[in-house]
Amino acid sequence: MNLREKLKLYVITDRRLRNEVESVKEALEGGATAIQLRLKGVPTREMVEVGKKIRKLTEDYDTLYIVNDRVDVALAVDADGVHVGQEDMPVDVVKEIAPNLIVGVSASNLREALEGERKGADYIGAGSVFPTRTKEDARLLGLGGLREIVENVHIPVVAIGGINHENIREVLKVGIDGVAVISAIVGTKNIVEATRRMKEVIEEYKGRGTKQLTIILIN
Amino acid sequence: MNLREKLKLYVITDRRLRNEVESVKEALEGGATAIQLRLKGVPTREMVEVGKKIRKLTEDYDTLYIVNDRVDVALAVDADGVHVGQEDMPVDVVKEIAPNLIVGVSASNLREALEGERKGADYIGAGSVFPTRTKEDARLLGLGGLREIVENVHIPVVAIGGINHENIREVLKVGIDGVAVISAIVGTKNIVEATRRMKEVIEEYKGRGTKQLTIILIN
Numbered sequence: 001m002n003l004r005e006k007l008k009l010y011v012i013t014d015r016r017l018r019n020e021v022e023s024v025k026e027a028l029e030g031g032a033t034a035i036q037l038r039l040k041g042v043p044t045r046e047m048v049e050v051g052k053k054i055r056k057l058t059e060d061y062d063t064l065y066i067v068n069d070r071v072d073v074a075l076a077v078d079a080d081g082v083h084v085g086q087e088d089m090p091v092d093v094v095k096e097i098a099p100n101l102i103v104g105v106s107a108s109n110l111r112e113a114l115e116g117e118r119k120g121a122d123y124i125g126a127g128s129v130f131p132t133r134t135k136e137d138a139r140l141l142g143l144g145g146l147r148e149i150v151e152n153v154h155i156p157v158v159a160i161g162g163i164n165h166e167n168i169r170e171v172l173k174v175g176i177d178g179v180a181v182i183s184a185i186v187g188t189k190n191i192v193e194a195t196r197r198m199k200e201v202i203e204e205y206k207g208r209g210t211k212q213l214t215i216i217l218i219n
Numbered sequence: 220m221n222l223r224e225k226l227k228l229y230v231i232t233d234r235r236l237r238n239e240v241e242s243v244k245e246a247l248e249g250g251a252t253a254i255q256l257r258l259k260g261v262p263t264r265e266m267v268e269v270g271k272k273i274r275k276l277t278e279d280y281d282t283l284y285i286v287n288d289r290v291d292v293a294l295a296v297d298a299d300g301v302h303v304g305q306e307d308m309p310v311d312v313v314k315e316i317a318p319n320l321i322v323g324v325s326a327s328n329l330r331e332a333l334e335g336e337r338k339g340a341d342y343i344g345a346g347s348v349f350p351t352r353t354k355e356d357a358r359l360l361g362l363g364g365l366r367e368i369v370e371n372v373h374i375p376v377v378a379i380g381g382i383n384h385e386n387i388r389e390v391l392k393v394g395i396d397g398v399a400v401i402s403a404i405v406g407t408k409n410i411v412e413a414t415r416r417m418k419e420v421i422e423e424y425k426g427r428g429t430k431q432l433t434i435i436l437i438n
């Protein structure tokens with residue numbers, strides 16, 4: 001599995017917007033390349049039940065499957081990885097207790113991104129790129145901060161926070177590996193269509209990047 | 220380690236009553252044989268930080284150390300085990316992802332106790348023996364229900380729920396292996412003294428039980 005490729009369009013669940021299983025089914029049909037199960041304030045047993053259903057779906061679509069915060073749930077549902085924030089388990093501790101999980105770390109500035117990389121993270125979730133109401137406690141990174149992270153870490157970078165169909169091109173220009181989205185996909189009526197449209201823009205840009213590289217090589 | 224022996228006086232933390240590290244220090248000084256770290260609504264990183272401090276303390280006293288609900292935190296802090304309720308991770312799943320942890324299961328009736336045992340639990344936390352306000356959602360098991368569990372499962376049984384210095388003898392008469400306490404110890408001003416007094420009653424009873432057994436054998 002090419003992690004950079006798998007991180008291209010990373011859809012995060014949000015129960016306040018739509019049931020997890022429903023939204024994941026539709027996002028997968030629309031072409032999501034990664035799914036993050038994010039459940040807050042839900043009993044562990046329910047997390048495991050929902051998480052196993054999503055494992056089946058992501059397996060059918062050969063999609064990367066990440067669980068937010070909970071290493072135990074990630075292990076119990078056989079997810080590919082876990083995503084941890086600055087208040088969650090430290091990356092090095094995750095790697096100690098679950099060496100086979102892919103670990104993503106949220107970073108809202110360069111220092112956090114470099115620390116995550118140093119402690120063994122496999123990718124960085126960098127944000128918030130734009131102001132957002134989905135994660136109210138998110139600190140603003142901005143496009144400038146995002147660029148700084150992309151230029152300084154060697155692991156893949158996924159941009160997150162307030163990204164939608166209107167502003168996604170500005171984010172792609174920075175040269176990130178993927179885009180993480182909650183409300184612009186899970187908060188829409190037609191999740192399949194919203195995913196498909198976003199995927200098209202990403203592939204168009206990624207394709208263009210390759211062409212530019214080809215031209216440079218020819219010159 | 221003899222698990223039955225270690226479960227004799229099982230003290231559970233409660234932040235609403237007292238800081239975890241403080242209360243554990245005092246409970247250990249007073250003679251607690253097991254500590255359960257119970258943290259709800261606290262970020263995972265903080266759980267790990269507090270949990271590691273309690274690992275050091277319990278190590279110094281050679282005391283059993285159990286973490287409530289969170290298998291990932293139990294692994295991260297190198298606890299001896301995890302305690303799961305009916306809404307937490309199922310015992311068999313815990314045993315799959317963390318085969319070296321001791322697993323305790325809460326049971327509020329015989330069916331749950333037998334199911335826990337069948338799925339691989341190492342001990343049962345049976346309750347609530349008496350009405351309690353510390354765990355508001357606890358269903359009442361009563362002394363009769365407790366006796367039924369003790370008579371039907373083969374793994375150790377710890378009684379929990381509303382047990383204090385006044386009613387503990389009634390509970391010990393049922394023939395349980397240990398007593399789990401929150402407010403009667405953690406909710407008192409002098410935790411060392413409250414633990415010591417309760418430990419004395421338990422040892423007095425356990426001692427008496429042995430003598431009775433000896434008499435039977437002699438007869």
Ligand code: NI
Binds near residue numbers: 152
């Ligand atoms: Ni470098």
